[in-house]
Amino acid sequence: MQPATTAARARVLILGYGNPGRGDDGLGPAAAARIEALGWPNVTAYDAYQLNIEDALDVAGHDVVWFVDAARTGPSPYGIEVLAPAASLAFTSHLMRPEAILAMAHHYYGASPQAFLLGIRGYEFAFVEALTQAASGNLASAVDMLTDWLRAPAASPAS
Amino acid sequence: MSDLHVDLERTSPGPRKIVIDPVTRVEGHGKVTIRLNEAGEVEQARFHVVEFRGFERFIQGRMYWEVPVIVQRLCGICPVSHHLCAAKAMDIVAGVDKITPTAEKMRRLMHYGQVLQSNAVNFFHLASPDLLLGFESPVAQRNIIGVIEAFPEVGKWAIMIRKFGQLVIAATGGRRIHPRLCIPGGVNQNLAVENRDALRADVDQIIQWCCEALELHKRFVSAHHTLHETFASFPSNYMSLVGPDGAMELYDGTLRAIDAAGAPIFEGVSPQAYRDYLIEEVRPWSYMKFPHIRSLGREDGWYRVGPLAQINCCAFIGTPIAEMARKDFMAQGGGGLVHATLAFHWARVISMIHCAETIKQLLFDNDLQGTDLVVTGQRRPEGVAIVEAPRGTLLHHYQVDHNDQVTMANLIVSTTNNNEAMNRSVTKVAIDDLTGHEITEGLLNHIEVAIRAYDPCLSCATHALGDMPLVVTLEDADGAVIATKVKQ
Numbered sequence: 001m002q003p004a005t006t007a008a009r010a011r012v013l014i015l016g017y018g019n020p021g022r023g024d025d026g027l028g029p030a031a032a033a034r035i036e037a038l039g040w041p042n043v044t045a046y047d048a049y050q051l052n053i054e055d056a057l058d059v060a061g062h063d064v065v066w067f068v069d070a071a072r073t074g075p076s077p078y079g080i081e082v083l084a085p086a087a088s089l090a091f092t093s094h095l096m097r098p099e100a101i102l103a104m105a106h107h108y109y110g111a112s113p114q115a116f117l118l119g120i121r122g123y124e125f126a127f128v129e130a131l132t133q134a135a136s137g138n139l140a141s142a143v144d145m146l147t148d149w150l151r152a153p154a155a156s157p158a159s
Numbered sequence: 160m161s162d163l164h165v166d167l168e169r170t171s172p173g174p175r176k177i178v179i180d181p182v183t184r185v186e187g188h189g190k191v192t193i194r195l196n197e198a199g200e201v202e203q204a205r206f207h208v209v210e211f212r213g214f215e216r217f218i219q220g221r222m223y224w225e226v227p228v229i230v231q232r233l234c235g236i237c238p239v240s241h242h243l244c245a246a247k248a249m250d251i252v253a254g255v256d257k258i259t260p261t262a263e264k265m266r267r268l269m270h271y272g273q274v275l276q277s278n279a280v281n282f283f284h285l286a287s288p289d290l291l292l293g294f295e296s297p298v299a300q301r302n303i304i305g306v307i308e309a310f311p312e313v314g315k316w317a318i319m320i321r322k323f324g325q326l327v328i329a330a331t332g333g334r335r336i337h338p339r340l341c342i343p344g345g346v347n348q349n350l351a352v353e354n355r356d357a358l359r360a361d362v363d364q365i366i367q368w369c370c371e372a373l374e375l376h377k378r379f380v381s382a383h384h385t386l387h388e389t390f391a392s393f394p395s396n397y398m399s400l401v402g403p404d405g406a407m408e409l410y411d412g413t414l415r416a417i418d419a420a421g422a423p424i425f426e427g428v429s430p431q432a433y434r435d436y437l438i439e440e441v442r443p444w445s446y447m448k449f450p451h452i453r454s455l456g457r458e459d460g461w462y463r464v465g466p467l468a469q470i471n472c473c474a475f476i477g478t479p480i481a482e483m484a485r486k487d488f489m490a491q492g493g494g495g496l497v498h499a500t501l502a503f504h505w506a507r508v509i510s511m512i513h514c515a516e517t518i519k520q521l522l523f524d525n526d527l528q529g530t531d532l533v534v535t536g537q538r539r540p541e542g543v544a545i546v547e548a549p550r551g552t553l554l555h556h557y558q559v560d561h562n563d564q565v566t567m568a569n570l571i572v573s574t575t576n577n578n579e580a581m582n583r584s585v586t587k588v589a590i591d592d593l594t595g596h597e598i599t600e601g602l603l604n605h606i607e608v609a610i611r612a613y614d615p616c617l618s619c620a621t622h623a624l625g626d627m628p629l630v631v632t633l634e635d636a637d638g639a640v641i642a643t644k645v646k647q
Contacts, residue, residue: 107314
């Protein structure tokens with residue numbers, strides 16, 4: 001069933017990132033896949049191994065962005081953080097933070113979407129293409145929350 | 160404001176000790192340890208990569224034809240390089256020594272798109288803030304946003320060149336993430352005409368932007384000649400693939416290694432023979448192996464790979480604009496090699512030009528619309544392949560049993576090849592910049608600048624929240640910690 005509220009009008013991006021070949025690091029892509037399967041026309045969901053600069057283009061084209069990542073620490077089943085643009089410089093290109101993507105979207109495209117980081121708690125990050133049972137439970141809770149939010153968006157989703 | 164988190168603590172008796180919030184030894188973070196001698200001088204510096212070593216075992220037991228897809232799990236930045244390298248190795252296993260022209264050119268097109276976009280990310284996002292804004296500029300401004308504000312066109316180049324490379328990957332592999340082009344013995348599709356035409360429409364602009372980036376970078380070098388020559392620099396051996404005529408070659412070829420004077424150490428080495436020429440040493444303090452040239456031993460046999468090595472090792476570049484740029488670049492060496500560590504960046508931009516030019520050539524080659532895609536052969540038990548990935552020489556070696564399952568996998572990734580060189584660059588920075596027992600922001604900053612030149616591939620590729628800080632520790636001659644600093 002499609003959302004009937006403002007989510008039907010807002011353009012929402014769900015960007016799940018992580019490596020499904022590394023156990024619970026696949027939580028982000030798994031969440032994006034479940035949201036994509038809903039098929040809601042105003043919601044774009046895709047996954048990436050890692051964030052990268054061209055994601056700024058997609059971010060700039062949406063009103064609300066949810067970055068979804070696995071979390072090694074923090075609350076279970078998930079934690080939510082409101083994000084603001086913040087540029088940074090890492091020592092390797094193998095690290096790009098969502099705040100940096102938002103900064104690029106803001107500075108280069110003049111876009112300032114509302115943005116959240118959904119960190120789903122994971123536990124095992126070995127070379128295996130499967131989520132742990134505990135992480136799968138956390139994923140279900142996180143997707144339920146996200147689905148509810150997409151049906152009735154709130155400015156500050158409850159963690 | 161810097162995002163360093165430092166608490167100060169005094170121990171008594173003994174040296175001043177700076178302690179940080181506990182940092183878990185998570186996979187993927189970089190750790191630098193600087194050891195002082197009894198006189199308080201820098202004795203050595205080590206760049207540790209805290210990385211789970213297990214992806215070879217991850218591949219064991221897989222069916223050999225699955226491997227080109229599975230290995231993309233190794234790295235979120237270079238999945239295409241692993242995809243292509245594994246496919247080349249599995250061509251050998253499948254008994255195929257030569258794939259069809261359409262298959263080879265499709266793979267080349269994908270590869271050059273990957274190298275182009277990855278080098279663009281490195282140059283514009285990692286290097287340009289240091290180079291264009293200055294090493295000593297405030298951390299809060301020294302990032303891509305600061306660059307965009309000072310040089311608005313650079314931000315556009317960064318995004319659009321990266322996007323173009325990703326479009327090349329999507330056009331050849333079906334999608335920009337997790338592409339699936341290669342199968343043992345060939346490829347599973349040719350290039351659709353509509354994709355070819357879309358890429359043709361943009362490629363000249365991409366070449367132009369790469370050339371403008373080169374000119375911008377050369378202005379930095381002119382203005383900071385001594386810094387460019389000396390920062391974290393030293394003479395070294397180099398290794399890369401070259402073509403049969405000595406041309407720069409990123410997809411296929413034979414290995415060439417040269418010494419610091421440019422004399423050949425070996426050349427014409429087939430990937431299958433790598434173990435006759437290279438040896439991988441394990442050291443107890445590092446998760447990452449130390450490959451070196453067998454004939455020279457561990458002390459003298461280390462080498463550098465990557466864009467600087469690709470240009471130092473080749474006799475010429477086979478595309479006109481990049482070849483002109485190579486000649487200009489090599490003039491720095493006064494007839495010899497270029498050894499400056501910061502020259503990795505200059506070389507990287509030349510590589511971008513070469514990739515863009517090669518992509519253009521391929522887009523006007525009708526073989527890309529051919530329909531002869533796969534060759535079959537007599538199964539073999541073993542295959543080795545090498546490509547020049549964006550960060551340098553990448554090797555995949557597999558053994559496959561009668562059930563078509565992989566029984567052994569050995570991967571030497573570019574960052575592993577540069578392991579010793581990164582240690583030496585960090586040591587050079589520590590010797591030049593460390594004063595007293597304090598890890599200053601300036602020292603931390605310069606260590607990062609040195610590491611960025613190599614752009615090490617660290618995590619391959621987990622990045623769960625909280626990962627990948629850079630930790631720098633200063634130790635006295637007995638190994639006691641004097642100071643530690645963490646850059647998140």
